[in-house]
Amino acid sequence: MTPTITAFERSPDGGKGLARDMRVRWALEEVGQPYDVRLVSFSEMKEPAHLALHPFGQIPTYEEGDLALFESGAIVLHIAERHAGLLPDDANARARAITWMFAALTTMEPPIVDREVAKLLEGDETWYEQRLPVLEERVRDRMGQLSRRLGDADWLDGEFSAADLLMVSVLLRLKRSGMLGQYTNLSAYVARGEARPAYKRAFDAQLAVFTAAFTGR
Numbered sequence: 001m002t003p004t005i006t007a008f009e010r011s012p013d014g015g016k017g018l019a020r021d022m023r024v025r026w027a028l029e030e031v032g033q034p035y036d037v038r039l040v041s042f043s044e045m046k047e048p049a050h051l052a053l054h055p056f057g058q059i060p061t062y063e064e065g066d067l068a069l070f071e072s073g074a075i076v077l078h079i080a081e082r083h084a085g086l087l088p089d090d091a092n093a094r095a096r097a098i099t100w101m102f103a104a105l106t107t108m109e110p111p112i113v114d115r116e117v118a119k120l121l122e123g124d125e126t127w128y129e130q131r132l133p134v135l136e137e138r139v140r141d142r143m144g145q146l147s148r149r150l151g152d153a154d155w156l157d158g159e160f161s162a163a164d165l166l167m168v169s170v171l172l173r174l175k176r177s178g179m180l181g182q183y184t185n186l187s188a189y190v191a192r193g194e195a196r197p198a199y200k201r202a203f204d205a206q207l208a209v210f211t212a213a214f215t216g217r
């Protein structure tokens with residue numbers, strides 16, 4: 001059965017692939033599972049039909065027959081568990097990969113998103129200039145720790161897995177800030193993720209949505 005995911009009708013990131021449908025698209029592309037996309041506007045996301053799928057009125061969601069999921073990490077895990085290619089077969093290696101998936105979403109992503117949100121919503125506040133270095137320090141702490149752990153390895157734990165897919169997705173949020181470029185091995189790690197054919201297909205698909213919304217093509 002072909003799953004359906006939801007994505008922004010007009011992504012606020014301008015098609016840069018930072019909205020969280022991108023990681024779900026990427027996972028589906030990695031395992032070769034075709035999918036449909038239902039585009040939603042900001043107002044539709046807050047209406048009952050969408051709230052029945054996503055209690056917080058956000059994207060992405062994932063529907064497959066009777067199953068409806070929300071939370072990008074849970075969706076990627078679901079895809080990885082049902083298809084070969086995104087989680088190792090060995091039980092311990094699989095548990096470690098899932099650990100890294102949680103690390104990407106619960107240890108790395110929050111400080112990165114806190115910094116982004118502050119820039120977006122608090123940039124005009126008088127205290128913003130004092131707050132920014134604190135937020136950036138928290139991001140750098142985590143980047144430094146991750147950089148030391150990754151060392152010169154290609155991926156977090158052996159072969160590419162759903163853990164790398166999520167970690168690269170999270171780190172990509174920092175690309176424009178210049179902070180990623182301060183960690184040579186993390187920049188190379190992200191570039192390796194972006195170079196994957198499945199990533200490129202997913203990126204092109206989400207960009208096509210944005211382009212169509214603005215050009216009508």
Ligand SMILES: N[C@@H](CCC(=O)N[C@@H](CS)C(=O)NCC(=O)O)C(=O)O
Nearest residue numbers: 018019020057058059060071072073
């Ligand atoms: N923890 C959620 C976060 C979902 C999320 O923040 N989605 C954003 C797009 S990337 C969204 O829908 N924002 C619109 C809103 O919150 O109104 C996940 O990983 O799926």
